[in-house]
Amino acid sequence: MEERKKFYLTKKGLEKFKKEYEALRNLRVAKTKGEAPKIWESEDLNPEYLSFQEDLNFLETRITELENIFKNACLIKHPFKKELNVINLGATVKVEVGEEKDEFTIVGTLEAKPSLGRISNESPVGSALLGHKVGDEIIVSSPIKTIYKIKKIKYN
């Protein structure tokens, strides 16, 4: 597994990983004892974990991956009131890009999924938006110059 200094995670993201970790550990215990796992009855559990049932190798890899994440996790904290107008990790930002409107939540690399509007703080646009306020215009160039006008910032 690749080593990293820090994994920035939202509270929701960290809770999701913890829930998955507990479920997989329970599955490992059940599997070792040769029991039919009953944890699938839980509504909280992603049914996809079922596919780990027959594959101990994947199960172990994922457990190790999650342990590494917890070891290096850095929780994204809700900002102080005076910082709510500044884009930081965890902010959902409404922008205008040319004539188009878009909305991004700035997250760490583990939670980034641009197709769902979650962009990484390490991507060129994510990193350029950090530290800016409503009304600011961010220019991302190389090779094409694009202006992102910041319209709204909110934190959940």
Place this chain on the structure above:
Amino acid sequence: MKDFVDFFHEIGKLKGKPRRGWVINNIKRPESIAEHTFRAAIMAWVLSKKKKNFNVEKVLKIALIHDLCEIYAGDTTPYDSILPRSKKKRAELMKTWPRFSNAEKKRIAQKKYKKEKKALEKLISKLPIELKKEIKNLWLDYEEGLTVEGRFFRQMDRLEDFLQSMEYWRKYKKPPQGPWWLWAREHFDDPILLEIIREMDNKFHKHKKPRI
């Protein structure tokens, strides 16, 4: 053995399936899904060498299976839900990067995920259980970014697309490069792949810069 032969026959169909992103851009003789997979796998292997503590075998397997579901699910593009019938309007649309509300992004992604999962399950249904589980888990790793290898290949896959778009752009002056850059700068965050993108820019846009 019959089930293996049936499986090999089915996946062979990817050799003849053109990638939809190029079809809607009216690219002559567009590459097939299998051709995309071939280069994406080589790129993943070569660039994996720059990663520490990285499971190259896993990333190669992810590369090989990541688009198998497209045999039945078909290839999708971000433009599909808003694609006009008129060729002229379609060409205009290709100059823009489609933007949706977060709710719409979620709806599109879920629809695609369900369709592809069902297709993959159909394709591997007759394989031995261990192999079936392995392929399904590798695909989930790619889709959900469960491990560092899955997350890396997810971006690697898009990097191959981006490189192909630059090659077509140099040859046919399409697809328009503006939307690709808008998308890329929001999508990629792997430092190695960002460095490769800068080199691709140097190579393909040295004499003529793309425009929005």
